[in-house]
Structure formats: C-alpha cells, structure tokens
Amino acid sequence: EVQLVESGGGLVQPGGSLRLSCAASGFTFSSYWMKWVRQAPGKGLEWVASIKQDGSEKYYVDYVKGRFTISRDNAKNSLYLQMNSLRAEDTAVYYCAREWYSTGDYWGQGTLVTVSS
C-alpha cells in the first residue's frame, strides 16, 4: 500500500525557517517524480515544487523561488521541503504527492505550517 506521511509543520515567525519531510513507503520511491502542493486555510490547491527521480531537476512556482528548496533522499525514501524567509501568506497545509503523468496520484494527509508572530 502506497503511503506518504508528512511531518515538520508548526508555528514559525515571519522570516523564519522550517523543514518539511515526507516519508514514502509501499512503492519504489526512486522511480517517481515527487511534488509539494499547498492549501491555505479555506482556499484552493497550489502547486509548490516538483523534483525528478534522481534529484537532478527541480521546479518551483514563481513566488517560492529563492526561498524554498525541494530535495529528496532515495536511500531513505524521503522527500523534503526547506522553507526559508517565511511569510504570512505561506501559511497552509502542505501535502506531498507522488507524480504520475504530471498529476498527483497519491497524497499524504498534509502538515500545517502557520507563519505568525
């Protein structure tokens, strides 16, 4: 059974940093692109970043470029999102998802990031 479990969310002050993790199991992690998608409270879905199987290609939505870094450790079946210079508008539930034909076919349950003083 495919499972994705996010962790690392919490309350952080504006300008602060946070590192999210996503533990994958039930499939060959190294064979799939992976992505992060976020959802602000009461709002819709927003793609944040994607990473290729071997980590050699990474793509981001414009307004996180230079602040967020997606990475992965295939030996640990783990996906990460390093978030720096956080802003109030980054407050959201962050989901990791397995990419399949550029869609997300499996999703974690999400981890809440709250940016507030």
Place this chain on the structure above:
Amino acid sequence: EIVMTQSPATLSVSPGERATLSCRASQSVSSNLAWYQQKPGQAPRLLIYGASTRATGIPARFSGSGSGTEFTLTISSLQSEDFAVYYCQQYKNWPPEYTFGQGTKLDIK
C-alpha cells in the same frame, strides 16, 4: 501562467441526479487536464487524468470530457459520498507550471 476557471462555484444537486462541473483554461492545454475530489479534512483524490481517463479504482459514474480550453466532469448518479469539492488541474507546460482551478463545491440539494 495558464489560469483555470471552474464553474459554478457551488452546485446543489439531489442524490441520484447527474452533476456537471465545468473547467475552462485561459489557453489550450490539449488533453493535459486532471480532476480531483477533496472532502473536508482529507487530501485530494485523483479522479481523472488526460481529460477523460479514470484513475485506478474510480467508479464508472465519474467521467471527464473536453480538450483544448473547455472541460467537463460529469457524475452520472450522485451518491452521498460524492458531495465534496472538485478541482481541475492543468499540466500542459514544460518546465512544469501546474495550476489548479479554484474549485467547485458540490452540495446536497
């Protein structure tokens, strides 16, 4: 950026009836369109990809159609578990610039 616009924002339908949800792209995305279902407190669930192909395990009452800029998700006979928010997502561009619609909330009438 390709903007996805869904209509209506809210759709009220009785169980057993048909629901038709629309999604429009600001420019052609060919058939690079997916639909997701999201229930409160849950992660999204992939329903349709390639505009019309059902994902694994998705019941046949869900169908997708369209290409280019106009797309439709049809639920042929609504079950109680189908009342949720539905999102479309385009994945045309490369490098990736995936964008979602704002969602349609399907309510019980």
